[in-house]
Amino acid sequence: MPKRLICNTFALILLAGMPALFAGGSVVPVGTYLYADLEKVPDAGGSLELRFTTSGPHRLVVAFGRKYRKDSKGRDGTTEAEREAFKPRLAELREDGRCAFFAKLPPDYYDVMVIDASTMTFHEGISLIKKALTEGVDSEREKLFTDEIRKSLGLRDDRIGGWEGFFDNKQIERIEVADRRAGVLMQQMRLGTALAESGDVLKGCIHSLDVVWVERAIVEGAGWQVINRQQLYRDEIPARTFFKHSQLPALSGIRVGTRAKKVADIALP
Known part of the structure; x- marks a missing residue:
């Protein structure tokens, strides 16, 4: 059987077995599982208000706390309530997207991601x-x-799939190395056929933005193994190209305590 046919068959079998995961934004709305449900998390006293210099009604703004990330705090032995609280937070947009507000934030340093599919x-x-x-x-x-x-x-030519074989296009944006461990920020998308939960072919393209933590194998030449992964965005959108990426220091390490915190005049180039 030709290699391309094997890959396509493998992908369709994977989709059939895991429909909820690959259903796309039309079936599983953004935020229903990636981000914390505020009705299920403790009523922490901290909040964060970010003010941008431009409007952006279609923005999706995510706060990613550092204290309980999967590379620092494993999920084994945690309760469902704790796992919900550890998830990234999705902002409420105000004033045509000029303001992003996060409620019920526990004390932590937060890194922010601003995504705009428009x-x-x-x-x-x-x-x-x-x-x-x-x-x-x-x-x-x-x-x-x-x-x-x-x-x-x-993407791998020497075996079927590779890491996250469902996605057929990948782009690594940044890598931070720490001895034999590293953190990786990457984009992934699927241009090939993907199925909704109903079995219908999705018209859009499934995009994913991920932070992946990897560790170098002890055996020389064995490569790097994925320790854990945090998916920060996943949706089915019309665009069939990668997002244009920009790293901004103003969105890094924002300290939130037990009171309201405001950060103004954030310019998004």
């Missing part, structure tokens, strides 16, 4: 891995590691 842009200030671990990584070794990571997470 302009196909996403801006972020995500710290991908603990900075305390980055000491002592020389540039030559870092380049070796990043090349290995790109090969491990990218």
Whole structure:
């Protein structure tokens, strides 16, 4: 059987077995499982108001706390309520998207991502891995590691699928290396056929924005293994190209305590 036919058959079988996961925005609305349900989380006293210099009614603004990320806090042994509270938070848009408001935030440092499918842009200030671990990584070794990571997470010609084989296009935006571990920010999309829960072929393109934590295998040449993954965005949209990416320091490490916090004049290029 030709390799392309094998890959397509594998993808369709995977879709049939996991319809809810790959159903797209038309069936599983954005936010129903990726982001915390505010009705199910404790009533923390902190809040965050972000004010942008331009309007953006179609923006999706996500706050990603650092304290309970999957690379720092495993989910084994946690309760359903804790897992809900650990999820990223989705903002309420106000004033035609000039203001993004987060309620019920526990004390933490938050990194923010702003995604706009109408302009196909996403801006972020995500710290991908603990900075305390980055000491002592020389540039030559870092380049070796990043090349290995790109090969491990990218599309593979030597086997069917590879990591997250459902997506047939991948683009790594940033990699932060810390000794034998790393954090990776990447985009993924599927241009091939995808099915809705009903069995109908989806008309749009499924996009995913992910932070992936990887660890270098002990055996030399075995590549990097995925430790964990946090999906920050997933939806079915018309565009069949990657989002234009921009890293903004203003969206990184925003400290929220037990009171209201406001950050103004954020310019999104």
